[in-house]
Amino acid sequence: MATEQQYYYDDVVKRLVQFSVIWAVVAMAVGVYLAAELVWPTIDFGQPWLSFGRLRPLHTNGIIFGFGVSALMATGFYSVQRTCHVPLFAPRLAWFLCYGWQLLVFLGGISLLAGWNTSKEYAELEWPFDIAITVLWVCFAIVFFGTIAIRKIKPIYISNWFYGALIIVVAIVHIVNNLAIPVTFSKSYSLYAGAQDAIVQWWYGHNAVGFLLTGGFLGMMYYFLPKQAGKPIWSYKLSVVAFWAFTYSYIWAGPHHLHYNAIPEWVQSLGMVMSLVLLAPSWATMVNGIMTVSGAWEKLRTDPALKFIVLSLAFYGLATFEGPMMAIRSVNVVSHFTDWTIGHVHSGALGWNAMITYGTFYFLVPRLVGTELYSVKLANMHFWLALAGTMLYIVSMWAAGVSQGLLWLSLDSTGELSYSFRDIMASMAPYYGLRFIAGLIFLAGTLLMAYNFYMTTRSRETVKVKPPAVDPAFGVAS
Amino acid sequence: MTTFIFIGDMLVMLFMILVVIWMSYFESKERIDYTAHIPLEDEQTDG
Numbered sequence: 350m351a352t353e354q355q356y357y358y359d360d361v362v363k364r365l366v367q368f369s370v371i372w373a374v375v376a377m378a379v380g381v382y383l384a385a386e387l388v389w390p391t392i393d394f395g396q397p398w399l400s401f402g403r404l405r406p407l408h409t410n411g412i413i414f415g416f417g418v419s420a421l422m423a424t425g426f427y428s429v430q431r432t433c434h435v436p437l438f439a440p441r442l443a444w445f446l447c448y449g450w451q452l453l454v455f456l457g458g459i460s461l462l463a464g465w466n467t468s469k470e471y472a473e474l475e476w477p478f479d480i481a482i483t484v485l486w487v488c489f490a491i492v493f494f495g496t497i498a499i500r501k502i503k504p505i506y507i508s509n510w511f512y513g514a515l516i517i518v519v520a521i522v523h524i525v526n527n528l529a530i531p532v533t534f535s536k537s538y539s540l541y542a543g544a545q546d547a548i549v550q551w552w553y554g555h556n557a558v559g560f561l562l563t564g565g566f567l568g569m570m571y572y573f574l575p576k577q578a579g580k581p582i583w584s585y586k587l588s589v590v591a592f593w594a595f596t597y598s599y600i601w602a603g604p605h606h607l608h609y610n611a612i613p614e615w616v617q618s619l620g621m622v623m624s625l626v627l628l629a630p631s632w633a634t635m636v637n638g639i640m641t642v643s644g645a646w647e648k649l650r651t652d653p654a655l656k657f658i659v660l661s662l663a664f665y666g667l668a669t670f671e672g673p674m675m676a677i678r679s680v681n682v683v684s685h686f687t688d689w690t691i692g693h694v695h696s697g698a699l700g701w702n703a704m705i706t707y708g709t710f711y712f713l714v715p716r717l718v719g720t721e722l723y724s725v726k727l728a729n730m731h732f733w734l735a736l737a738g739t740m741l742y743i744v745s746m747w748a749a750g751v752s753q754g755l756l757w758l759s760l761d762s763t764g765e766l767s768y769s770f771r772d773i774m775a776s777m778a779p780y781y782g783l784r785f786i787a788g789l790i791f792l793a794g795t796l797l798m799a800y801n802f803y804m805t806t807r808s809r810e811t812v813k814v815k816p817p818a819v820d821p822a823f824g825v826a827s
Numbered sequence: 828m829t830t831f832i833f834i835g836d837m838l839v840m841l842f843m844i845l846v847v848i849w850m851s852y853f854e855s856k857e858r859i860d861y862t863a864h865i866p867l868e869d870e871q872t873d874g
Contacts, residue, residue, distance in 0.1 A: 357870070428866075431865075431866070431869035431870055432865050432866065432869060434869065502865070504858065504861065504862040504865070506862060506865045506866065507862075508866075572866050573866075575863075575866045575867060576866050576867070579867070580867075581860075581863035581864050581866075581867060582863055585859050585862060585863040586850045586851070586854075586859065589846065589850055590843070590846060590847055590850065593842070593843060593846050594843060597839050597842075597843070615828065615829070619832065814870045814871070815870070815871045816869070816870065816871065817868055817869060817870060817871045818871075820861065822857070822861075823858070823861050
């Protein structure tokens with residue numbers, strides 16, 4: 350047992366990566382089916398569980414909590430051990446978290462198909478699942494912060510600050526937003542009413558995007574990008590300043606989801622201004638990432654993992670520029686409630702979250718089992734499929750969204766709406782067709798990756814890796 | 828509410844300025860270099 354303790358604990362990391370890939374395939378397939386339903390609405394076959402309203406939260410929850418959170422737990426556990434030079438704290442609890450989380454996502458998905466839904470976006474799961482999320486999240490915190498507490502070196506690397514912020518802030522916003530009065534096992538009512546409920550919901554919703562889909566994945570970037578580039582982060586000081594600026598700004602930005610709604614105007618203005626402020630730490634981080642690769646550009650020709658990560662930074666820059674622009678009220682009047690928002694979300698979800706995760710997994714999976722990637726050719730093919738799918742998706746949704754926004758705002762000489770809602774939706778058909786094709790292309794790439802990983806890890810054990818010797822100048826006195 | 832937000836903003840700005848001053852004047856170059864290099868020297872492979 351004592352000997353076992355000397356090695357990093359990577360078995361649970363490998364299993365979480367496998368689950369993350371499975372959820373990516375399942376949830377993206379559901380997304381493609383949803384895109385098909387918007388082209389051929391009758392393919393729900395009159396079945397409630399196949400209806401758009403039930404499948405849509407399954408898609409978003411599967412991507413965020415299945416694919417995204419499993420990937421964050423895997424990479425968080427991998428990096429926190431190494432950056433602290435100690436094996437994982439409480440590995441049995443990590444295993445409990447690993448399987449418990451998958452069971453939660455699976456049963457939660459079934460409940461959504463059954464029609465259990467709080468009607469809060471990204472917080473659709475009903476109260477029994479909310480309690481389970483809280484318990485499992487505490488396990489995540491114990492394993493992660495426990496590892497930091499027993500670290501062998503004094504400095505806490507920047508990636509751990511981001512993963513730590515993810516754990517703390519998501520816990521806070523999840524608990525506060527999901528406070529509810531249960532009526533039955535499958536139904537509860539929010540503790541808040543009206544405008545307050547909306548403000549709390551988007552304080553949660555935007556910070557789920559901010560600290561989970563942005564902050565958590567930035568933690569991934571700050572650890573795995575230097576690893577792959579073979580160079581330290583370009584400016585460590587900038588990364589620390591950007592972390593605090595990011596943490597401070599993001600928490601205020603939620604009300605931009607509620608422009609022109611029945612909430613105080615100063616709350617809307619505050620959300621808008623803080624969204625614009627966010628541009629600074631976001632682009633500081635992007636520049637820091639791109640400059641880290643500078644000097645290692647030749648690796649982009651040969652290393653598919655690095656290609657994915659560099660491309661993800663480009664999409665990160667794009668999405669974090671577009672977001673603040675859409676938060677400006679005069680832009681939001683066109684973009685809100687249109688497919689532009691869907692395009693924006695997917696430039697982040699496909700271009701940033703999925704690409705950085707794929708790049709990280711292409712680096713991680715062969716290392717975990719101590720071999721080469723089964724096929725670099727397939728990985729390169731995946732890269733081009735992912736890029737083509739993402740570009741086609743966001744361009745079609747931008748075109749659809751801007752058209753919708755402008756057509757809805759168009760008035761005739763008598764002040765009546767120039768176009769009916771039905772006419773506008775009918776004109777969306779070509780864009781929705783393109784979106785379906787884009788989703789298929791992206792999903793095809795993900796399937797190639799899943800096959801590549803299966804062949805890479807097939808019948809191979811996890812490699813045992815030891816922490817390095819600690820530099821006495823920076824070691825923690827024991 | 829405006830005063831509350833203004834004071835809050837100023838406190839956070841003060842914190843950010845202190846972070847920059849701390850990083851610039853009180854953190855040694857050796858420590859920052861060591862920390863930045865952690866991901867590059869964090870494992871020792873067996874076999």
